[in-house]
Amino acid sequence: MSSVELRKVDKHYAGYHALKTVDLKIEKGEFVVMVGPSGCGKSTLLKTIAGLETINSGQIVINGRDVTREEPGDRGIAMVFQSYALYPHMTVAENMGFGLRMANRPKAEIDAAVKRAAQILRLEEQLGKRPKQLSGGQRQRVAIGRAITRSPEVFLFDEPLSNLDAALRTQMRVELSGLHTQLGSTMIYVTHDQVEAMTMADRIVILNKGRIEQIGSPLELYANPANIFVAGFLGAPRMNFIEAKAVSVDASGVSVAAAGLPALSLGGIDVTGLSAGDAVTIGIRPEGLRVVEAGDGVMPVFSSQVRLVEQLGRDTVLYVDASPLQTTNSDSGTGNFTLQLNKVSTVAVGATLRAGFETGDAYLFGPDGRTLTPRKPVAST
Amino acid sequence: MYPRPIPEDARIQRALYLGGVALVVILWLLPLLAVMLTSIRSNEELMAGNYWGWPQKFSLIENYKAVFEQTAMLRFFLNSLLITIPSVIGVLILSTLTGFVLSRYPFRGSNLIFALFVGGNFLPAQIMMIPVRDLMVRLGLYDTVYALIIFHIAFQTGFATLFMRNFIAALPGELFQAARAEGASPFQTLRHVVVPLVRPALAALAILTFTFVWNDYFWAIVLTQSDAVKPVTAGLNNLRGEWTSAWNIVSAATIFVALPPVVMFFMMQKHFVAGLTMGAVKG
Amino acid sequence: MSRLWRRNRHWVTPALFLLPGLILFGTVILAASIETVWISLHDWDGIGAKTWVGLANYIELADDPQFYVSLKNNVIWLLIFMLAPPIGLALALIVNQQIRGMRILKSLFFVPLVLATVTVGVVFGWVYDPNFGLLQLLFGAFGGTAPALLSDETFVTFAVAAAGLWPQIAFCMILFLAGLNSLNDDLIAAGRVDGARGWRMLRHVVLPQLSQVGFIAIAVTVIGALRSFDMIAVMTSGGPYGSCTVLAYQMYQESIFSYRFGYGAAIATVLFVIMIVFIAWYLNGLIKAERSNA
Numbered sequence: 001m002s003s004v005e006l007r008k009v010d011k012h013y014a015g016y017h018a019l020k021t022v023d024l025k026i027e028k029g030e031f032v033v034m035v036g037p038s039g040c041g042k043s044t045l046l047k048t049i050a051g052l053e054t055i056n057s058g059q060i061v062i063n064g065r066d067v068t069r070e071e072p073g074d075r076g077i078a079m080v081f082q083s084y085a086l087y088p089h090m091t092v093a094e095n096m097g098f099g100l101r102m103a104n105r106p107k108a109e110i111d112a113a114v115k116r117a118a119q120i121l122r123l124e125e126q127l128g129k130r131p132k133q134l135s136g137g138q139r140q141r142v143a144i145g146r147a148i149t150r151s152p153e154v155f156l157f158d159e160p161l162s163n164l165d166a167a168l169r170t171q172m173r174v175e176l177s178g179l180h181t182q183l184g185s186t187m188i189y190v191t192h193d194q195v196e197a198m199t200m201a202d203r204i205v206i207l208n209k210g211r212i213e214q215i216g217s218p219l220e221l222y223a224n225p226a227n228i229f230v231a232g233f234l235g236a237p238r239m240n241f242i243e244a245k246a247v248s249v250d251a252s253g254v255s256v257a258a259a260g261l262p263a264l265s266l267g268g269i270d271v272t273g274l275s276a277g278d279a280v281t282i283g284i285r286p287e288g289l290r291v292v293e294a295g296d297g298v299m300p301v302f303s304s305q306v307r308l309v310e311q312l313g314r315d316t317v318l319y320v321d322a323s324p325l326q327t328t329n330s331d332s333g334t335g336n337f338t339l340q341l342n343k344v345s346t347v348a349v350g351a352t353l354r355a356g357f358e359t360g361d362a363y364l365f366g367p368d369g370r371t372l373t374p375r376k377p378v379a380s381t
Numbered sequence: 382m383y384p385r386p387i388p389e390d391a392r393i394q395r396a397l398y399l400g401g402v403a404l405v406v407i408l409w410l411l412p413l414l415a416v417m418l419t420s421i422r423s424n425e426e427l428m429a430g431n432y433w434g435w436p437q438k439f440s441l442i443e444n445y446k447a448v449f450e451q452t453a454m455l456r457f458f459l460n461s462l463l464i465t466i467p468s469v470i471g472v473l474i475l476s477t478l479t480g481f482v483l484s485r486y487p488f489r490g491s492n493l494i495f496a497l498f499v500g501g502n503f504l505p506a507q508i509m510m511i512p513v514r515d516l517m518v519r520l521g522l523y524d525t526v527y528a529l530i531i532f533h534i535a536f537q538t539g540f541a542t543l544f545m546r547n548f549i550a551a552l553p554g555e556l557f558q559a560a561r562a563e564g565a566s567p568f569q570t571l572r573h574v575v576v577p578l579v580r581p582a583l584a585a586l587a588i589l590t591f592t593f594v595w596n597d598y599f600w601a602i603v604l605t606q607s608d609a610v611k612p613v614t615a616g617l618n619n620l621r622g623e624w625t626s627a628w629n630i631v632s633a634a635t636i637f638v639a640l641p642p643v644v645m646f647f648m649m650q651k652h653f654v655a656g657l658t659m660g661a662v663k664g
Numbered sequence: 665m666s667r668l669w670r671r672n673r674h675w676v677t678p679a680l681f682l683l684p685g686l687i688l689f690g691t692v693i694l695a696a697s698i699e700t701v702w703i704s705l706h707d708w709d710g711i712g713a714k715t716w717v718g719l720a721n722y723i724e725l726a727d728d729p730q731f732y733v734s735l736k737n738n739v740i741w742l743l744i745f746m747l748a749p750p751i752g753l754a755l756a757l758i759v760n761q762q763i764r765g766m767r768i769l770k771s772l773f774f775v776p777l778v779l780a781t782v783t784v785g786v787v788f789g790w791v792y793d794p795n796f797g798l799l800q801l802l803f804g805a806f807g808g809t810a811p812a813l814l815s816d817e818t819f820v821t822f823a824v825a826a827a828g829l830w831p832q833i834a835f836c837m838i839l840f841l842a843g844l845n846s847l848n849d850d851l852i853a854a855g856r857v858d859g860a861r862g863w864r865m866l867r868h869v870v871l872p873q874l875s876q877v878g879f880i881a882i883a884v885t886v887i888g889a890l891r892s893f894d895m896i897a898v899m900t901s902g903g904p905y906g907s908c909t910v911l912a913y914q915m916y917q918e919s920i921f922s923y924r925f926g927y928g929a930a931i932a933t934v935l936f937v938i939m940i941v942f943i944a945w946y947l948n949g950l951i952k953a954e955r956s957n958a
Binding site (some may be wrong): 520538 | 685744947
């Protein structure tokens with residue numbers, strides 16, 4: 001039995017289709033991260049699971065029970081909000097025991113639950129303080145503590161780390177993952193930060209315009225994006241996309257041409273619906289591009305001029321202009337490519353260099369954005 | 382800031398400016414100061430025509446004693462308290478409820494209801510005078526403090542609803558979502574979340590409503606008749622008719638009527654100003 | 665049962681919360697205001713039975729010279745009250761300095777606003793007294809004699825409205841001070857850097873930011889002018905010879921003193937219609953402002 005199940009969930013706001021027939025099954029104990037650009041419906045989806053938003057059609061099942069018409073408090077969920085939503089007039093202990101107090105539980109039970117949560121989150125010293133007296137990270141932990149005391153079946157997190165500074169965010173990320181291991185509860189986590197998604201999730205749900213684009217483990221999604229949206233969304237710096245044309249299509253593969261690039265032959269392509277002359281897109285991740293010496297025959301190679309060098313310490317990111325090659329949809333704009341080199345590079349702005357990539361690292365996306373290249377092995381090191 | 386602040390170190394300039402403004406204040410309050418001055422003047426002096434000169438003799442105690450002993454002002458004062466305090470409490474309770482619902486439970490027609498509260502609050506009293514008076518007569522409440530209490534609660538609820546609704550709407554929405562997610566019922570949310578958080582608004586609303594109700598004159602003369610229930614405003618006007626030449630007594634009574642709202646204002650000035658501007662500005 | 669309650673309490677309880685206020689306000693304020701329109705179609709002495717007379721009250725009103733006096737005086741009130749926003753703004757600009765002691769002066773400016781209108785009436789009765797009033801003191805200083813404003817048919821409305829202006833200025837001043845306190849400091853600083861100062865700064869940088877407060881000050885002042893009653897009742901009882909009545913006062917007089925409740929209701933209805941126009945304009949402005957803020 002799955003922990004949370006959404007069946008054909010549909011949600012309209014006035015004149016706006018927020019969720020489009022969403023189906024999703026989440027297993028018990030799973031840590032699922034929902035991620036997508038702002039306005040994609042991820043927060044709305046979380047709120048429909050919580051019951052804070054009603055749905056127009058479909059069903060929401062939690063632990064085998066249809067809760068579609070139930071109040072949030074009766075669904076067996078607890079939620080951690082982006083602003084923490086701590087009550088300023090209550091102490092930390094009162095905040096954490098709020099849900100149990102509302103359910104009229106005996107005082108001893110509330111105290112025990114608060115104490116246990118405070119222990120887990122190292123908040124014992126702060127129990128008598130008010131939210132105003134706490135640091136950002138402590139407030140965050142109180143909000144989590146408030147969820148823990150109710151021992152919910154499902155934890156819901158709505159961008160809980162977005163109000164923290166970068167250092168604290170990293171620390172809380174680790175703590176949350178540890179908490180998940182410790183409690184073993186189902187957790188559903190909404191964020192727009194792909195690093196959080198990649199590092200914390202058992203499975204990632206990628207949403208776009210009210211629709212689920214793809215579900216899978218972080219590395220699976222990274223290695224095998226189902227379409228150009230997912231490919232472009234996961235990974236920083238973003239994947240480079242090259243506008244191209246299918247020159248010939250047959251069962252064994254596709255031959256692709258792009259201005260400024262030698263013809264490219266790709267095998268094992270899913271050619272259903274693809275015909276010669278179609279506009280396609282080649283995708284190559286920045287770390288798949290490398291600087292090559294002239295004459296390396298195996299790789300498709302193009303020449304480019306360095307416009308900006310970012311030294312990241314161990315890695316170097318180069319932003320280059322590779323006209324007449326046309327990129328689409330990338331961070332740096334038309335003609336511009338991003339290379340991530342696994343070393344400190346001494347290349348200077350203005351220098352001309354040749355970049356190339358292994359055909360095996362390239363992705364091919366059809367006219368509808370679907371990934372056509374065969375599965376790539378998921379990295380395992 | 383505008384106008385440009387006078388620099389901290391321009392001591393003389395600052396002192397001169399302050400002195401200038403103080404002069405404007407004196408001119409601004411001159412009518413009131415004149416009445417205050419008269420309230421401590423003796424009747425003989427007024428008879429002799431010394432209206433503006435320095436009083437030869439201070440009759441502060443005599444005059445105010447006369448107000449208490451020879452007029453019904455004390456009775457009126459008590460009536461005003463009996464009317465104002467229950468009205469304020471009633472308004473605070475009702476408007477917290479309506480403001481909470483209208484800000485946090487959107488439903489079809491909620492905006493219309495809100496607009497009715499706001500619009501009704503601007504209607505001049507005369508428009509509802511005849512039916513309200515008739516209603517109180519039929520209920521047997523005419524010429525009792527209850528007539529005034531009921532009317533004031535009803536009328537002030539309009540403004541107070543606008544006020545509370547805007548205040549609660551400005552609180553972080555996630556606090557209410559969190560309460561719901563934690564299983565708090567609407568009543569529990571009201572008790573444990575709304576009431577503690579709206580305390581500053583209630584303070585502001587209390588002082589405003591107190592001032593409005595205390596200062597009411599129109600309904601006092603429309604809904605009451607006898608001295609036993611009349612509030613100070615109506616009482617003061619009667620007094621003026623009865624003591625035409627005793628300006629010192631009338632002045633003392635006037636100051637006496639003005640005192641409670643003015644004292645309340647100075648005690649809770651921040652709340653008063655915040656309330657008035659928020660009520661009007663935040664719309 | 666309990667389950668049914670748990671599922672429905674999230675809308676039943678709010679409905680119960682809303683009802684007391686709504687019923688009270690709906691019956692005592694809104695229904696009563698509308699009932700006035702109904703009464704205006706009757707002849708009624710306030711005690712006995714009502715007799716249907718159709719529009720007779722309105723027809724009579726159209727021929728009533730007193731009605732036109734009231735209407736004209738309402739316009740005078742409105743015009744005089746329009747001085748309140750600019751004077752209030754000027755005073756707000758004067759006191760908007762952070763100097764030790766300025767706070768108490770500021771509060772003293774607000775005092776007229778917390779006084780009862782009856783108190784203001786008594787105070788200004790004292791000012792206008794032709795024998796020993798403040799005005800006489802002023803005229804006397806130049807060797808003249810002050811006119812007896814309150815018994816002069818030409819000046820009486822101006823004199824009473826001027827008294828009403830006193831607290832209204834304080835109200836506008838409070839609003840503008842709040843507006844000045846929420847000015848965008850960056851814009852002011854940018855204006856200073858660009859060399860704007862004094863009047864040009866006020867005109868091009870400050871006033872545009874005060875437009876919403878200004879709108880509210882004007883609207884509140886218009887509504888206040890139309891509501892004027894207390895001051896007239898206290899200072900002149902509409903006299904001399906009914907020369908300073910306004911619609912609100914005439915309506916009160918016809919009903920309470922002449923027992924002509926139907927006729928009074930007709931006057932109230934006219935005032936009602938005038939008010940509704942202004943209230944609708946005001947609410948519309950507020951809603952627009954709220955939308956643009958959101």
